[in-house]
Amino acid sequence: MTIDFEELTVQNVSRHFGRRKALAGISFVARAGGILGLLGPNGAGKSTLLALLATLLQPSAGTIRYGKLAVVGDAGRSDESKGGAALRARIGMLGHDLYLYPELTARENLTFFAALYGAHDAAGAADDALARARLSERGDDPVSSFSRGMRQRVALERALIHSPRLLLLDEPFTGLDEASVGALIVRLRELRDTGAIVILATHDLDVVDGLFDEAVFIRDGRMIETMERPEALRATYRSVMARGRA
Amino acid sequence: MNAFVRIVWLVVRKDLTVEVRSREVIYTTVFFAVTVVLVFAFALVREGRALGDAAAGILWIAIAFAGTLALGRTFERERQAETLRALLLAPADRPAIYVGKLVGIVVLLVATELVLVPLIAFLFQAPLFSQPLWLTAVLLTGTLGYCAVGTLFAAMLVRARSRDVLLPVLLYPITIPVIIAGVRGTAALLEPTPDVAIIRFWVSLLVAFDTVFVTLALWTFEPLMTD
Numbered sequence: 001m002t003i004d005f006e007e008l009t010v011q012n013v014s015r016h017f018g019r020r021k022a023l024a025g026i027s028f029v030a031r032a033g034g035i036l037g038l039l040g041p042n043g044a045g046k047s048t049l050l051a052l053l054a055t056l057l058q059p060s061a062g063t064i065r066y067g068k069l070a071v072v073g074d075a076g077r078s079d080e081s082k083g084g085a086a087l088r089a090r091i092g093m094l095g096h097d098l099y100l101y102p103e104l105t106a107r108e109n110l111t112f113f114a115a116l117y118g119a120h121d122a123a124g125a126a127d128d129a130l131a132r133a134r135l136s137e138r139g140d141d142p143v144s145s146f147s148r149g150m151r152q153r154v155a156l157e158r159a160l161i162h163s164p165r166l167l168l169l170d171e172p173f174t175g176l177d178e179a180s181v182g183a184l185i186v187r188l189r190e191l192r193d194t195g196a197i198v199i200l201a202t203h204d205l206d207v208v209d210g211l212f213d214e215a216v217f218i219r220d221g222r223m224i225e226t227m228e229r230p231e232a233l234r235a236t237y238r239s240v241m242a243r244g245r246a
Numbered sequence: 247m248n249a250f251v252r253i254v255w256l257v258v259r260k261d262l263t264v265e266v267r268s269r270e271v272i273y274t275t276v277f278f279a280v281t282v283v284l285v286f287a288f289a290l291v292r293e294g295r296a297l298g299d300a301a302a303g304i305l306w307i308a309i310a311f312a313g314t315l316a317l318g319r320t321f322e323r324e325r326q327a328e329t330l331r332a333l334l335l336a337p338a339d340r341p342a343i344y345v346g347k348l349v350g351i352v353v354l355l356v357a358t359e360l361v362l363v364p365l366i367a368f369l370f371q372a373p374l375f376s377q378p379l380w381l382t383a384v385l386l387t388g389t390l391g392y393c394a395v396g397t398l399f400a401a402m403l404v405r406a407r408s409r410d411v412l413l414p415v416l417l418y419p420i421t422i423p424v425i426i427a428g429v430r431g432t433a434a435l436l437e438p439t440p441d442v443a444i445i446r447f448w449v450s451l452l453v454a455f456d457t458v459f460v461t462l463a464l465w466t467f468e469p470l471m472t473d
Contacts, residue, residue, distance in 0.1 A: 056331060085338065093332075099327060099331060100329070104264060112256060112260050116333070
């Protein structure tokens with residue numbers, strides 16, 4: 001069974017952990033060929049929302065639609081269990097932690113994940129990924145010997161090794177130098193051009209200025225505002241958050 | 247190759263490669279298990295003779311304690327870089343991931359037992375090798391049953407703040423039947439003339455526990471790991 005989708009629709013999604021509400025009434029649409037930014041202070045619920053979109057968590061209420069396939073909260077029956085593996089095959093995620101085994105080499109990490117995602121030629125996919133990460137010559141070194149920027153490049157290629165439709169990134173710019181940030185932004189634009197749905201949660205407002213096709217502002221688990229192609233992101237963010245407090 | 251078996255093999259190979267590189271779990275587990283055996287040997291062996299079935303009890307205490315350590319460290323490794331999340335995100339059968347982790351831990355614990363059994367046989371003057379096939383059957387079925395529950399709980403608790411305390415608290419009461427069957431089966435092997443019917447009974451009981459525990463774990467792993 002294969003699944004593909006050109007649109008991700010989040011409808012009135014809430015998620016609580018016991019009595020604590022992490023997210024309440026989040027709604028937005030992300031389309032193929034677009035980069036959507038999730039912006040908000042620490043504890044706003046951005047990582048929880050990414051975990052929901054990645055199917056690692058189930059919504060407590062509301063619906064997440066991957067094209068026609070719906071993952072429904074407590075109010076309804078989830079289709080995720082039926083389309084679970086096929087849906088996960090279309091999702092890539094780069095977390096704040098890099099999801100790499102430090103004892104393994106970059107090539108071994110990429111080959112392992114390519115095989116796990118069912119690549120027919122896992123070794124070939126790993127070689128291609130290393131080339132895209134500009135790390136072919138360091139491919140046989142353990143990831144533990146890499147700088148943060150190099151690890152981040154390997155981790156991004158790990159998340160992309162199965163050519164996902166939906167790419168979720170949680171604080172991908174943390175600890176990167178200027179060159180690595182520039183390279184990551186170029187890669188994200190390439191992905192947008194190839195028709196991926198990119199959703200990115202970040203605090204680094206200066207580096208993503210002008211990158212987003214849409215921004216969703218979240219505070220205390222609630223959506224304050226959505227904005228198309230936001231300009232002067234830091235000033236906009238301050239003004240939106242000040243309004244959210246009022 | 248069947249997709250399920252392929253995923254199991256990938257996870258086992260990855261876990262063993264990581265362990266061969268770091269040797270972290272095997273060294274700590276063997277060191278801890280040997281220390282436990284030595285302490286009991288000093289306490290219980292008098293003039294070269296141990297009390298009753300002490301050797302059988304010590305063997306399974308060492309396996310249980312070392313197993314808890316191995317389970318904790320193996321999943322701590324998956325937690326540190328959040329690689330368990332990466333495994334769960336993959337479009338692989340989650341029960342296959344569970345079985346892969348289980349086989350990896352069983353292999354590590356069997357490697358520890360390869361050191362433990364001769365050591366106990368020597369220190370306690372216990373004829374553990376009189377029935378090598380039955381000894382292998384008791385150890386393998388007991389280890390599998392213990393690790394089946396342990397792997398499930400260790401994966402479940404990977405995000406819990408007090409996982410190091412909770413794992414033994416949850417694991418030991420549930421695996422008591424496995425430990426008792428393991429101890430009684432091993433004690434039966436130590437009799438001057440081992441009764442094969444009694445050994446077979448304990449091994450059959452262990453096989454029944456394994457079947458129940460592995461089935462329950464396969465059934466519950468996906469829902470438990472989704473949220």
